[in-house]
Amino acid sequence: MSSDPAATTAGRREWLGLAVLALPTLLLAIDLGVLYLALPKLSEDLHPSSTQILWIMDIYAFMTAGFLVTMGTLGDRIGRRRLLMIGATAFGIASVLAAFSSSAEMLIVTRALLGIAGATLAPSTLALISTMFTDEGERGKAIGVWMSCFMAGTALGPVVGGVLLQWFWWGSVFLLGVPVMIVLVIAAPKLLPEYRDPNGGKLDLLSVALSLATILPVIYGIKEIAHDGAGLSQLSIVAAGLVVGVIFVLRQRKLANPHVDVGLFKFPAFSGALGMLLLGPAVMGGVGLFANQFLQMVENLSPLQAGLWAVPSALATVASAMYAPALAQRIRPGYIVSAGAVILAIGALVLTQVTAESGLATLVIGMTLVFFGFGPMASLGTELIIGAAPEEKAGSAASMSETSSELGVALGVGILGAVGTAVYRSEIADTLPAGAPDAAKDTLAGAISAVTDGGSAVLTAARTAFTSGLTTVALVCAGIGVVLAALAASLLRRVGAPEPSAETETEAVEVA
Template sequence: MSNADLAPDAATATATATAAGGRAGFQQWAALAALTLAVTLLAVDGTVLALAVPALVAELEPTATQLLWIGDAYSFALAGLLISMGTLADRIGRKRLLLIGVAGFGAASLLAAFAPSAGWLIAARVLLGVAGATLMPSTLSIVRNIFTEARQRTRAVAVWSAGASGGAALGPLVGGVLLEHYWWGSVFVINVPVMLLVLAGVAALVPESRDPRPGRFDLLSALLSVAAIVALVWAVKHAATAGLDLAGVGAAAAGLVGAVLFVRRQRRLSAPLVDLTLFARPVFTGTVVASLIAIFAFSGLLFFFSQYLQLVRGYSPLQAGLRELPLTLASIAVVAIAAAVLARLGVGRALSVALLTAGAGMVVLTFGEGYAGYAPLALGLVVIGLGVGLAFTAATDAVLGAVPKDRAGSASAISEMAYELGVALGIALLGTLQTVLYRSALPDLSTLPGPTGEAVHESLAAADKALNGDGQQGVEILAAAREAFVHAMQTTSLIAAALLVAAGVVAWKLVPSPRDS
């Protein structure tokens, strides 16, 4: 990397010295704090809305399909654009794209906060996803560039991963505090002051970096990648809710054609949008596949767990957020041991053990959902948090260590795309499965008035709104609806646990485990 590729400021000078082989100093760790704050907020934004669902349903009255779109439109937009934005960051400068994304994320947050309808909120969530797509690969590739010593990079990645996994789990607590005192839109307004702080920190502390030989940005490849991902995700979501029909099959076919054309074009280009040779490295491919499966399982369950705490256990939003805190604390605590575990076990074994641990925690949580006490739930959350925190660190470190730092943006984008695609598909498929199982376990609703019966059939949140204060029959039907929701969650949790075990096996088989001497 030449000096011409870097901004001529003090932060850049320090980064250049580090890139030459020195250990990271105060400048780099301070920059990491700003980067971690950005990714923490992104992760919070991905899960904070789950806690606001009951209040949101009461005010905006979305359909079940709209509610799912509100949950996963953000992740779909992120997944569709991550590859393009990661490669763009390598070309125009990671810091520059990061600053643009931070400003855009703050503006989109205000649009979401004051959405007057479900459709408006879905559109605002898409814009948040677009802005978020500029942030995720930029932050991670900057970490790869300013931490060049292996053990320091692992520690830095552990901190970054704690921001991602801890932020995802912290979302319900943040939402609970806000929803205890303000309206549901406050979960988005809080983004604005935090993003202003990130903007100042990134501008002052983060060095500029880019690929010194990036080649031309191929717009057609970018369009093909977006078309392929969005079409395939939409087809899966549509099939999960409406079954197989001509529209779903057509979208799947269009997505597959787009994917094939994208891959063929990358093979012909001298400067491809995605370096397909990365997938020839077992550590890269195995890590991406294992991460996709794991996040699919984790996010699908987390989306409904906050609703379970409020609608079944009867906790307020703040109480529910506090009871999810063990997951956050456990995932953050992993920072203290991650580097030592990776050095002792190697990446593949560490990732496998982490995923199997998370799967075991999911089983504990499954049984805890059927008991009145909180202790089994807390134990399950702690075990899941330890497993997920270590898995994020191992997977991220493996991806960054497998590629040259000049291609860190592109590699980070692929890794993050797998993450966000897993989130979107987890909410769409496991969320849909949860809904189907809930409806199949409901009692006979024919004795209820038409609108009330439809509300109960729609979702537990809608049932709670329609049946509260509706006499003895309403109390009995609501109790039956809650029981149906619990049975559905237990089945979904066991499926998620099985998927985490499968991801652990994939990591053990495909990801090498070299150990530090």
């Protein structure tokens, strides 16, 4: 991508500010994974019901996804640094309350508050990066660092959680956020600039309500599909959210100061990047769901061991996400993203060769290739979205980027999870020995909980059926990778030429 000759070079303050912005990103990623490890100890202490366990696990991501668009727009209006500091303070307080929750109900409420507070952090940090780094090359590197911190946090979550839970009680996993937020609140006024849209106007409360009524039902419906299958009620909830979404878009077109600038979708780079940040995370969600279960329930690894085996794939994402912006100074981003999608597809094809008997090495190699291929898509796609938006709309654009990714992960877990489960149930019905417990017919987890004999024919059949589900999902992901490669090569083919002609320079100005 070419740099804007009028842009200023970032100095020491901006790069130190980036380090401050990276802290909450790292924390949020770690926070997503540690609760899974804490669940057994938490359950012994608070005695939640099965429904409460689901809400404890899901409510954080549910509320974060629902409020991202609202918080991105709010930051543009009241000030991005101001909203970041408010959110960081709220996150720190909610973390303490969650750590010392005395009941399942209290933990659900505090997790919901954490999700709302967390929704302020990602769009605010990304929008501030666009303010601090006006040079396209430097902005791309900064977003690569931001994205790498998120992926590193994803890998570190199980490791950090395992260490904490070995020495402390379950609430310690929530207290990780407190010192990070204290540092952020203290350092932000000194290192981060303030920016707000001078013509932003008042926040349209009806748009806020419509955005929540769009995103929350869609996310909730997809999660219900993941848990219970695609029944009429689940599909109706998703459809209701999509209908409200149409009303939301129609209202935005009429407002002088819209909640979301739908006019940005006329740029192929913007809409194409959003689409890739929907499909790419869907692959990550589906692969991650089945790979983590394979490591723990087929390979019999502890959560900490499974987390350590996931580190190579996370490091591969960090490496490709960091290097892609520098490579984009010489090669068109569309070609880089397309090549990454091809690598992702190859990695998914490697995963189709995993077996229940000797699948660990194949699984790790396949995951590493998939995650390596996703890195350029994540960093360059995010940079294209932020760069396409006017300065005053950067927060709104950042929130759309994050919302697309959240929806993508939910789609991957929900739809691909349903595909893998259907394959499991179809195959297990033909291979289960007579007298096998009914729980084994639904999921591998049900088979493990119902059978104590680790060498039984039931568990062998269940693990083989689950592996078939994994390989089927991997084949679907390979197809998605091919589609992503074609989309990137088509929609981004003219973006960021190293030596643009007069014609491509004009288009680059329109995109930026």
